Amino acid sequence: MINLEFIINMISLGSLYAMLALGLVIIYGILRLVNFAYGELIMIGGYTMFLLAGFTPLPWLVVAVLAVAAAMFTSLFTELVAFRPVREKSLTAMLITSFAVSTLLQNSALLIISPRARAVTLPQIFQTSVMIAGTSVPWRNILTIVTSIVMLTLLTLLLRRTVLGIALRAAADNFTMTRMLGVPANTVISAAFAISGIMAGIVSIFWIARSASVTPTIGAPPLLVAFVATVIGGMRSLTGAVVGGFVYAIIISLLGVLLPPELLEFREAFMFAFVIIILLFRPEGLVSSKTSVERVG
Amino acid sequence: MLELNNIHARYGAITALRGVSISISQGELVALLGVNGAGKSTTLASIAGVLRPWQGNILFEGSSILGRSPEQIARRGISLVPEGRDIFPSLTVEENLRLGAFTRSEKTEYRRNLGEIFDLFPVLKERLQQPGGTLSGGEQQQLAIARALMSSPRLLMLDEPSLGLAPALVDQIFELIARLHQSHVTILLVEQNVDRTLEIVDRAYLMNTGLIEGQGTPQQLRTHADIEGIYMGVHRQGNP
Amino acid sequence: MNLAARLKPLNTPVTLVAVVLLLAVLTALMGISLLTRIVTVMFVSLILVLGLQLYMGNSGILSFAHIGFMGIGAYTSVLFSMTPTAKELTNADLYPFLVPLHLPFLPSVLVGALVATLVAAVVSYPLMRLSDAAAVITTFALLVIIHVVLLHWDRVTNGPRTLFGVDNYTTLWTSVIFCVITIFAVYLFKESRIGLRLRATRDDAYAAASIGINMVVMRWLAFIASAFIAGVGGALWAHFITSFTPYSFFLTETFVILAMLVIGGPYSVSGAVVGTLVVTAAREILRAIENYVNILQVFPQGFFGFTEVVLAVVLILILVYRPTGIMGSRELRWPQKLPKVQEKEAIPSSEKA
Numbered sequence: 001m002i003n004l005e006f007i008i009n010m011i012s013l014g015s016l017y018a019m020l021a022l023g024l025v026i027i028y029g030i031l032r033l034v035n036f037a038y039g040e041l042i043m044i045g046g047y048t049m050f051l052l053a054g055f056t057p058l059p060w061l062v063v064a065v066l067a068v069a070a071a072m073f074t075s076l077f078t079e080l081v082a083f084r085p086v087r088e089k090s091l092t093a094m095l096i097t098s099f100a101v102s103t104l105l106q107n108s109a110l111l112i113i114s115p116r117a118r119a120v121t122l123p124q125i126f127q128t129s130v131m132i133a134g135t136s137v138p139w140r141n142i143l144t145i146v147t148s149i150v151m152l153t154l155l156t157l158l159l160r161r162t163v164l165g166i167a168l169r170a171a172a173d174n175f176t177m178t179r180m181l182g183v184p185a186n187t188v189i190s191a192a193f194a195i196s197g198i199m200a201g202i203v204s205i206f207w208i209a210r211s212a213s214v215t216p217t218i219g220a221p222p223l224l225v226a227f228v229a230t231v232i233g234g235m236r237s238l239t240g241a242v243v244g245g246f247v248y249a250i251i252i253s254l255l256g257v258l259l260p261p262e263l264l265e266f267r268e269a270f271m272f273a274f275v276i277i278i279l280l281f282r283p284e285g286l287v288s289s290k291t292s293v294e295r296v297g
Numbered sequence: 298m299l300e301l302n303n304i305h306a307r308y309g310a311i312t313a314l315r316g317v318s319i320s321i322s323q324g325e326l327v328a329l330l331g332v333n334g335a336g337k338s339t340t341l342a343s344i345a346g347v348l349r350p351w352q353g354n355i356l357f358e359g360s361s362i363l364g365r366s367p368e369q370i371a372r373r374g375i376s377l378v379p380e381g382r383d384i385f386p387s388l389t390v391e392e393n394l395r396l397g398a399f400t401r402s403e404k405t406e407y408r409r410n411l412g413e414i415f416d417l418f419p420v421l422k423e424r425l426q427q428p429g430g431t432l433s434g435g436e437q438q439q440l441a442i443a444r445a446l447m448s449s450p451r452l453l454m455l456d457e458p459s460l461g462l463a464p465a466l467v468d469q470i471f472e473l474i475a476r477l478h479q480s481h482v483t484i485l486l487v488e489q490n491v492d493r494t495l496e497i498v499d500r501a502y503l504m505n506t507g508l509i510e511g512q513g514t515p516q517q518l519r520t521h522a523d524i525e526g527i528y529m530g531v532h533r534q535g536n537p
Numbered sequence: 538m539n540l541a542a543r544l545k546p547l548n549t550p551v552t553l554v555a556v557v558l559l560l561a562v563l564t565a566l567m568g569i570s571l572l573t574r575i576v577t578v579m580f581v582s583l584i585l586v587l588g589l590q591l592y593m594g595n596s597g598i599l600s601f602a603h604i605g606f607m608g609i610g611a612y613t614s615v616l617f618s619m620t621p622t623a624k625e626l627t628n629a630d631l632y633p634f635l636v637p638l639h640l641p642f643l644p645s646v647l648v649g650a651l652v653a654t655l656v657a658a659v660v661s662y663p664l665m666r667l668s669d670a671a672a673v674i675t676t677f678a679l680l681v682i683i684h685v686v687l688l689h690w691d692r693v694t695n696g697p698r699t700l701f702g703v704d705n706y707t708t709l710w711t712s713v714i715f716c717v718i719t720i721f722a723v724y725l726f727k728e729s730r731i732g733l734r735l736r737a738t739r740d741d742a743y744a745a746a747s748i749g750i751n752m753v754v755m756r757w758l759a760f761i762a763s764a765f766i767a768g769v770g771g772a773l774w775a776h777f778i779t780s781f782t783p784y785s786f787f788l789t790e791t792f793v794i795l796a797m798l799v800i801g802g803p804y805s806v807s808g809a810v811v812g813t814l815v816v817t818a819a820r821e822i823l824r825a826i827e828n829y830v831n832i833l834q835v836f837p838q839g840f841f842g843f844t845e846v847v848l849a850v851v852l853i854l855i856l857v858y859r860p861t862g863i864m865g866s867r868e869l870r871w872p873q874k875l876p877k878v879q880e881k882e883a884i885p886s887s888e889k890a
Contacts, residue, residue: 032670034670034673034674034677082853085857086853086856086857086860089856089860090860091669091670092597092598092669092673093856093860095599095673096599096795096799096852096856097852097856099791099795100792100796100849100852100853100856101849101853103789103792103845103848104845104846104849104850104853106845107841107842107843107845107846107849108842109842110841110842110845111840111842111843111846113838114838114839115839115841115842163395163399166388166392166395166396167396167399169385169387169388169392170385170388170392170393170396172387173385173386173387173388174383174385176347176367177379177383177385178385178396179366179367179368179371180345180346180347180367180368180370180371180376180377180379181371181376181396181400181444181448182368182371182399182400182448183368183396183399184368185366185368216842220788227674227677231674265685265688265689266685266689268681268685269681269682269685269686269689272678272679272681272682272685273678275674275675275678276664276675276678276679276682279667279671279674279678280663280664280667280675283671309740
């Protein structure tokens with residue numbers, strides 16, 4: 001059943017996962033931190049849409065922008081309040097902190113809104129399709145692909161043409177050396193968290209669009225996807241994140257048609273076993289970088 | 298210009314500096330000599346703000362820089378070229394240089410510095426758009442020094458710039474350092490290549506196990522008792 | 538040596554056990570069934586926290602996989618402890634060869650723990666040589682894999698559906714006895730040659746390697762020991778709660794156990810004990826507040842999640858202001874001596890400044 005519809009679906013999924021992975025890698029590259037609270041940023045985006053689309057007359061485009069903004073500000077806030085004070089201590093402390101922040105955000109949503117799923121009012125366009133080359137393609141998929149192209153272009157421009165972007169890439173190579181050139185650590189890290197939040201916010205729009213509802217635990221599945229995609233792509237490279245996202249989408253889609261039904265449910269287990277294998281044998285990921293320098297220790 | 302008073306520093310439980318005091322005046326080229334583990338790199342790291350000494354004080358141009366962050370120290374005009382160069386492998390040569398000039402926002406100054414860099418290091422002009430990771434060891438060393446110079450530093454610190462380089466390149470590096478010295482850049486140099494270092498420096502300190510064991514001009518040091526030890530530890534010259 | 542001198546090095550575990558026994562006796566005397574339930578769960582949680590302490594405290598590596606092994610221990614032990622009839626009743630799809638298996642309670646617990654240990658032993662060995670960041674990430678991957686397997690291997694675990702009908706073998710005194718044994722075991726491990734060597738690698742990997750300590754093997758031994766304890770904890774918990782799903786062995790549980798350990802202090806056995814006591818007490822109080830607010834119907838949509846929010850905030854505060862936890866890597870002694878040299882660094886730092 002691998003037809004045009006399947007392929008477009010896969011590309012759309014890949015675009016979504018690429019943006020998802022980027023938001024996680026941008027922090028990991030600099031801080032070596034897997035931000036467990038990243039999934040919750042998507043949750044924040046979702047609840048913002050739920051509140052604004054459901055209870056205010058704001059047009060949907062404004063709602064979407066505010067959802068992205070909410071995710072970005074939450075990300076910046078968590079950095080300022082939780083991650084910055086533990087940054088100097090150790091990686092383990094940061095990891096546990098990110099886990100705690102994740103729990104905190106999740107349960108705050110539970111507390112403030114409700115443990116039950118809440119329906120999100122989506123604009124008409126997310127329910128309509130268009131005919132392309134004889135197949136019915138949901139607008140949702142097209143929008144996902146277009147948005148990801150736009151975002152990737154913007155991000156690339158930021159990273160290659162601005163001083164901040166150069167500083168971010170340098171920080172991912174060698175954070176201490178970047179500081180020794182006078183680049184303020186806090187600025188770089190806040191920028192990374194902001195970008196991470198923006199990515200999460202955009203992903204949340206299209207993620208929620210698939211189910212039209214939001215729950216406090218909606219952040220867990222995308223976190224796991226981002227996790228696997230970043231490992232596939234080599235955890236420190238942004239190009240790798242994009243590749244990882246697409247590879248994940250391709251593998252999971254193919255497994256969906258190729259695996260017998262009994263094994264289908266274990267797809268995620270396979271993906272995570274794949275993660276372990278990559279970390280064991282090719283920790284730099286499947287994307288080989290010409291400029292990667294061997295680091296000892 | 299720079300004064301270290303009785304610096305004590307440690308890595309975790311390991312004491313690295315046990316009371317180091319040195320001073321450098323403007324325009325001088327001063328070296329820290331000693332075998333591996335003597336504490337030379339630790340001294341530079343303390344000045345650069347990467348490591349915080351638990352006792353002692355560091356004065357730069359009259360004010361204390363102890364406990365300041367690396368960013369703040371860089372902004373004061375102290376540039377460190379670490380051992381192992383630490384250029385950014387995924388950034389191009391130009392981007393590396395651009396970041397080196399981070400603390401200087403003046404465009405004309407940037408262009409002037411860049412011009413001077415191209416004069417000193419013509420090979421970098423050739424490889425301007427190449428990723429730093431594709432450069433050879435010698436080219437990376439040049440890039441690392443060039444990057445530090447882009448910020449018009451008041452104090453330049455070099456940690457073993459000749460390490461791991463072929464003899465011809467070692468010549469180049471020492472010539473370069475001498476030239477910089479002539480153009481009035483204040484330099485603190487850490488080296489194990491005692492011969493070449495003593496040829497070009499104004500003064501040098503001898504370090505051993507976290508302490509300063511001797512200091513003086515090259516003439517004074519050549520006859521110093523401990524120089525033998527450093528010679529023997531590093532080189533096999535004809536006559537000591 | 539007289540008895541007092543022989544017991545002296547065991548001062549800490551004896552003190553901790555005394556505290557545990559005291560609590561148990563008080564609970565038994567008070568005879569309030571709710572309190573007995575809370576305290577029994579607390580002792581089972583303590584076993585899990587102790588297991589995590591054994592690995593994390595000595596190796597310095599964070600492991601997310603711990604609760605996964607708890608789950609394996611739980612599901613395996615009930616496969617043996619339930620009667621064939623009970624098993625068929627709860628899981629019609631159960632593999633036929635699993636149905637007739639039946640063992641008394643204690644051997645079931647042992648089998649559960651052994652299976653968890655076996656899985657840990659096989660899967661974890663290659664992971665032990667990974668660096669810190671990769672080591673932690675792979676344990677997280679393990680947790681997810683175990684969770685997915687438990688969730689979908691219907692013919693063994695009943696999948697996402699509740700597995701019910703487990704006999705309530707875990708009484709207050711069952712959990713106390715296992716707890717006491719675990720306290721001694723974890724403390725003895727810490728002070729054993731393996732424990733000492735492992736902590737040497739934690740503090741300085743290169744120095745340890747230079748005197749011939751094989752870090753990989755040491756870590757591995759600690760990992761499987763901790764998996765064994767997690768398996769025991771899981772089995773005990775399964776026979777207390779008597780019905781459960783795979784969702785009980787995932788992120789929420791991981792968070793609670795981790796919080797107990799970090800708040801109490803991950804570098805000492807006393808830290809595990811103190812943390813469990815403090816967090817359990819706090820949770821019950823917070824839970825009571827939650828219930829009270831719900832009864833008063835202050836919030837129409839219900840007041841849930843308050844306990845977890847407070848716990849998360851406390852955890853973050855501890856990490857920022859007192860990373861070594863309440864115990865600060867010290868052990869409890871009776872009588873209290875002056876504290877020896879305190880470790881300034883809580884969790885080993887990789888960055889210099």
